[in-house]
Amino acid sequence: MKYIEEFNDPELAKRLLEDIHATATRPWTMMEVCGGQTHSIIRHGIDQLLPGHIELIHGPGCPVCVTPLEMIDKALEIASRPGVVFCSFGDMLRVPGTDRDLFRIKSAGGDVRVVYSPLDALEIAQRHPDREVVFFGVGFETTAPANAMTVHEARRRGIRNYSMLISHVRVPPAIEAIMRAPHCRVQAFLAAGHVCSVMGTAEYPALADRFGVPIVVTGFEPLDILEGVRRTVRQLESGEHRVENAYPRAVREEGNPAARRMLEEVFEVTDRAWRGIGVIPASGWRLSKAFREYDAEHRFEVGGITTRESGVCRSGEVLQGLIRPNECEAFGTTCTPRNPLGATMVSSEGACAAYHLYRRLGGPARGTEPVREATSVG
Structure with a gap:
């Protein structure tokens, strides 16, 4: 597939930046919804190349990061039980629960396995009918179809020793919750392209109209994001709010x-709790009644979980866009990728992980570079 080098072209980036600088006459604040976009923005220094009065706020677009602590603790409880093979994508293994993580379960003898697809977990269940195999199904609309298909396939094959611990969340209700928050400063959104590739854009016009905000669907390469910002600024400057x-x-x-x-x-x-944010109505999915037998929460009856958040970690404020990662006192000191206090530091889409990886350890985070430095993109 093309569109790698083409969307990292420094000359095209410079032209887009010049257009943005020429168009933006007032301060504007926009939020990128996706953690993958956050990493691209920080990696390429896009926020530092924009006009100083355009602010990008990092949204709750990391599915691992918004998985509630109670669900993490349920995963740990299930994974520690004898006879269970607990399968997950790799970035969940170091997400801290109340007092441990999946790596510690594994080191204590639990059968915790990293898989690259929920179908891998289903194959394990088919090969080991004497074991209970559980897949941790986390994510936005992007990963949900594959997880749904795996449950559908489990029923078709008659595999009964397979279940899923589901913590799927949906983007449009989160946008509404952000806009209804009392201290919201967001004036526009860069919507996640991969989510819309699955769900389309039909849910967004009503949000744009209701809250008077432009919503521009964009991708993840530098030129994708710059084009998204350019279109967003043009709408804001002209008083428009459309998708x-x-x-x-x-x-x-x-x-x-x-x-x-x-x-x-x-x-x-279903209603779903978001870590650091709280319960957002109709913001998630659960297995329907017809497939409830594959629901690990019901199969293992993991209730009565008592959680305890870190008193130092401020990842909840990061997820709400209230602070930047390097404004947290624990960032880069007591909280590092090797010793994470919150999921935002360990997830591959977490904002704290992006700031640490690309050395945004402190000082001015944006608006410090002139447009002539646009050639650094790519």
């Missing part, structure tokens, strides 16, 4: 109909 698709090579208005049908068959919408 634009700046990622047409991957996103269609209707999304992926087959994936959406699978989601509708296997899942049902």
